[in-house]
Amino acid sequence: xxxxxxxxxxxxxxxxxxxxxxxxxxxxxxxxxxxxxxxxxxxxxxxxxxxxxxxxxxxxxxxxxxxxxxxxxxxxxxxxxxxxxxxxxxxxxxxxxxxxxxxxxxxxxxxxxxxxxxxxxxxxxxxxxxxxxxxxxxxxxxxxxxxxxxxxxxxxxxxxxxxxxxx
Numbered sequence: 001x002x003x004x005x006x007x008x009x010x011x012x013x014x015x016x017x018x019x020x021x022x023x024x025x026x027x028x029x030x031x032x033x034x035x036x037x038x039x040x041x042x043x044x045x046x047x048x049x050x051x052x053x054x055x056x057x058x059x060x061x062x063x064x065x066x067x068x069x070x071x072x073x074x075x076x077x078x079x080x081x082x083x084x085x086x087x088x089x090x091x092x093x094x095x096x097x098x099x100x101x102x103x104x105x106x107x108x109x110x111x112x113x114x115x116x117x118x119x120x121x122x123x124x125x126x127x128x129x130x131x132x133x134x135x136x137x138x139x140x141x142x143x144x145x146x147x148x149x150x151x152x153x154x155x156x157x158x159x160x161x162x163x164x165x166x167x
Contacts, residue, residue, distance in 0.1 A: 002122075003144030006133045006155045013053060013136065016146040021061035021124050023143075030054035031062045033127055035134065053134075055125055069123065079113040086110075 007013055019027040032052045057065060087110045094102050126137040138144030 003138045003141045003148075004135050005138070005144055005148045005151070006130065006135045007151055008153070009129075009132050009134050011151070011153065013134075013147075014150045015056050016143060016150060017056060018143075019058040019061050020055050020138075020140075020143060021057060021065060023140075024058050027056045027058040027061075029057060029059050029062050031057040031065055031125075033125060035127055035129075053127060053136075065123065068121070072117070072121070072123075075117065076114050079117075080110075083110040083113060 017027075018025045020031070031054070033055055034052050087106045090106045091103060096102070122139050124139045128135045128137065136144075136147060138147065
């Protein structure tokens with residue numbers, strides 16, 4: 001169950017006081033999620049983008065998520081390098097009647113490992129940007145709903161039920 005909650009970028013987000021992964025109350029630590037504001041977005045106007053968002057996580061879960069994120073980044077790099085070399089060899093080697101079809105199929109195979117990995121092993125929390133809003137994506141629907149209740153003026157999207165609720 002995935003839930004998205006959008007807040008204005010200048011609004012300070014408040015999280016439920018429990019771990020984002022295991023749900024234990026009062027985790028005492030936080031996981032830093034970087035906010036990647038593209039340079040061109042900063043040129044659009046004065047928007048106070050936070051550098052990082054601190055998400056409550058207990059020590060064990062924080063280490064687990066950081067390890068998973070690190071492995072994800074390294075694994076994606078290795079998969080892209082291997083698939084990229086294979087795709088380049090395919091593009092250079094194949095000349096035939098279905099050349100465009102082979103190029104398109106090769107591109108799909110090039111992107112497939114990353115897409116499959118992201119779908120099978122999602123992180124419990126992600127951030128994305130849309131206009132002047134930060135969109136908080138929660139894999140746990142219950143945590144996302146609590147987050148939406150704590151933050152006034154939020155708009156939540158239950159991606160599984162395709163339902164939108166404005167606060």
